[in-house]
Amino acid sequence: MSSASNRRLRIDPDAVARAEAALAAMSVNFEEWLKVEITKLDSAMSLVQSKGRSDLSMEALYHRAHDLKGLGTTYGYPIISQIAGTLCRLIDGPEKRLASPLPLIEVHVEAIKAAARNQIRSDDDPVGRVLVKELEAQVATFDPGA
Numbered sequence: 001m002s003s004a005s006n007r008r009l010r011i012d013p014d015a016v017a018r019a020e021a022a023l024a025a026m027s028v029n030f031e032e033w034l035k036v037e038i039t040k041l042d043s044a045m046s047l048v049q050s051k052g053r054s055d056l057s058m059e060a061l062y063h064r065a066h067d068l069k070g071l072g073t074t075y076g077y078p079i080i081s082q083i084a085g086t087l088c089r090l091i092d093g094p095e096k097r098l099a100s101p102l103p104l105i106e107v108h109v110e111a112i113k114a115a116a117r118n119q120i121r122s123d124d125d126p127v128g129r130v131l132v133k134e135l136e137a138q139v140a141t142f143d144p145g146a
Contacts, residue, residue, distance in 0.1 A: 031075070037067055038068070042113065047060065069084040069085045077115060090105065090143065
């Protein structure tokens with residue numbers, strides 16, 4: 001490798017430190033931001049429950065779950081990412097969104113809300129471990145390929 005290539009690959013430790021400090025400063029907002037995202041998920045679920053399943057309502061629910069799949073870990077709740085990921089597998093695609101058991105979808109949403117409410121952050125928590133395992137088993141029963 002040329003010395004020019006080495007210079008391009010060099011990571012500035014000061015830049016890393018500034019990024020870590022910025023993330024730490026933002027982390028005080030993580031709990032509130034997580035609540036906002038969960039409220040969006042809950043609203044999407046309420047729409048499905050009150051108006052019925054449609055391509056639009058189920059797609060909105062999927063997108064809210066997908067957002068939490070990515071944000072849960074960032075906000076300090078990897079278990080929420082896991083549960084949201086399982087929910088995404090359950091309703092990934094138009095056919096699955098309309099055919100998946102509504103009670104199983106609802107229990108995923110309730111599990112996400114309970115994890116945040118009870119500060120169950122990961123599957124290191126015994127309740128969290130059982131919850132994730134059971135949700136994954138139920139999704140596998142519904143759709144073995146998921």
